[in-house]
Amino acid sequence: MGNVRSRPVNTGQATLLFLGGIGSGLTGSMAGLASLVSYPALLAAGIPPIAANVTNTVALLSSAAGSAAGSRRELRGQGRRILRHGVAGVAGGTAGALLLMSTPSDAFERIVPGLIVLGALALLFREPLRAWYARPGRRPPLGVAVFLIAIYGGYFGAAAGVLLLAAMSLAAAEPLAVTNAVKSIVLGFSNVAAAVLYALFAPVHWTAAALLAAGCLIGSWIGPALVRRTPEKPLRVAIAIAALTLAGFLWHTA
Template sequence: MDVDHAVLLVLGGVGSGLTGSMAGLASLVSYPVLLAVGIPPVAANMTNTVALLSSAAGAAAGSRRELRGQGRRNLRHGAIAVAGGTAGAVLLLSTPSSAFERIVPWLIVLGAITLLLREPLRTWYAKPGFRPPLGVAIFMIAIYGGYFGAAAGVLLLAAMSLAATEALAVTNAVKSVVLGAANLAAAILYALIAPVHWTAAALLAAGCLLGSWLGWPWYGACRNVRYG
């Protein structure tokens, strides 16, 4: 891998970490960067999942204050996310490359639309009437996260915020840990049996770790903002 590609991956990782910690949109930055350096779509997606583990680690490290007392909650939701992330990874491994390449542009569009409409979606989801229990919502979002994941953080934050009356920063911190659990489950499968590009993953992960660590202080301004 040449120097230009290495620099692009690190910078893309920083941008991914920043957007992931603040908006849950890491894959919308990191995945196109992996494609830009010439990695095939399916391998890029798997490499991306492995690399984004550092984003979750950076966010968790930066939000230690918000995560105090959240251990049982993280374990409960994290277990559900692990099951969903594993299912998503199995789904991806079972999807032909040609089919995945046709689906990905629509998933990216879905991620962008979710970002634009996240507040209206949250308002709609909060209206009285049927909506899936939080555990079901976490499982479904984790499947999506294990399969591709663009905007999974936005969806998970919206779902979790409806079940909480706490500062936004606390909900966001828990979201990062739970989504990290889904990514970890998928990443383990990819690392064992899939074509992960390890050099690209390492470079992207280094940038993600830095970006997520830098992005978390922005959420410090939200410590007193509450949902509910």
């Protein structure tokens, strides 16, 4: 664990992590896809899967901060709503982190490809999933949905933002930019809860986390301005295809 925390990063890896952070912040704030960019960047930098996962969660705290700064217009008057769902996010994120820390590393490596496929499918079939979820009798209370999604977010997190955005968009008739901004902050609550446990008990690679976080802060600050005027469907499809390719590669190597 100690070796992972202090493993040096060369110039090429540092550049990859910083640029991956910018891409992660952009896609996370625009479409809830942060981990589908940042996690592969950490793997490409040579960080083992569990260390990459916990490092990713810690680094993505800056994504929530950047989204909050870039979404001040959309977040006006949303304080009570954020606090209410944030409580469920904290509970779920804590549960997910505890679950991850009790999962053996070899088992996690076998589970990850399936989780990435789940995230990719959620992207590709987001509209049909929304329609199915909206049918009478199939939609749990939003607080329950937030809690369950936060467990997934604390455990792994790829496309957790997509799932949370889908759930929250069904519960409120408002512009997508507002729902997206609230989603980013609520997901941030989940990440904070998990990150505290990871910082204390898991093999966080702090140099990689700092580089990734710096890029995430920039990307997530820019993202809300772009989401107001940019169609995100092509982005969703491209990242979903890349995620399926990554899942296939990880499944083969595992």
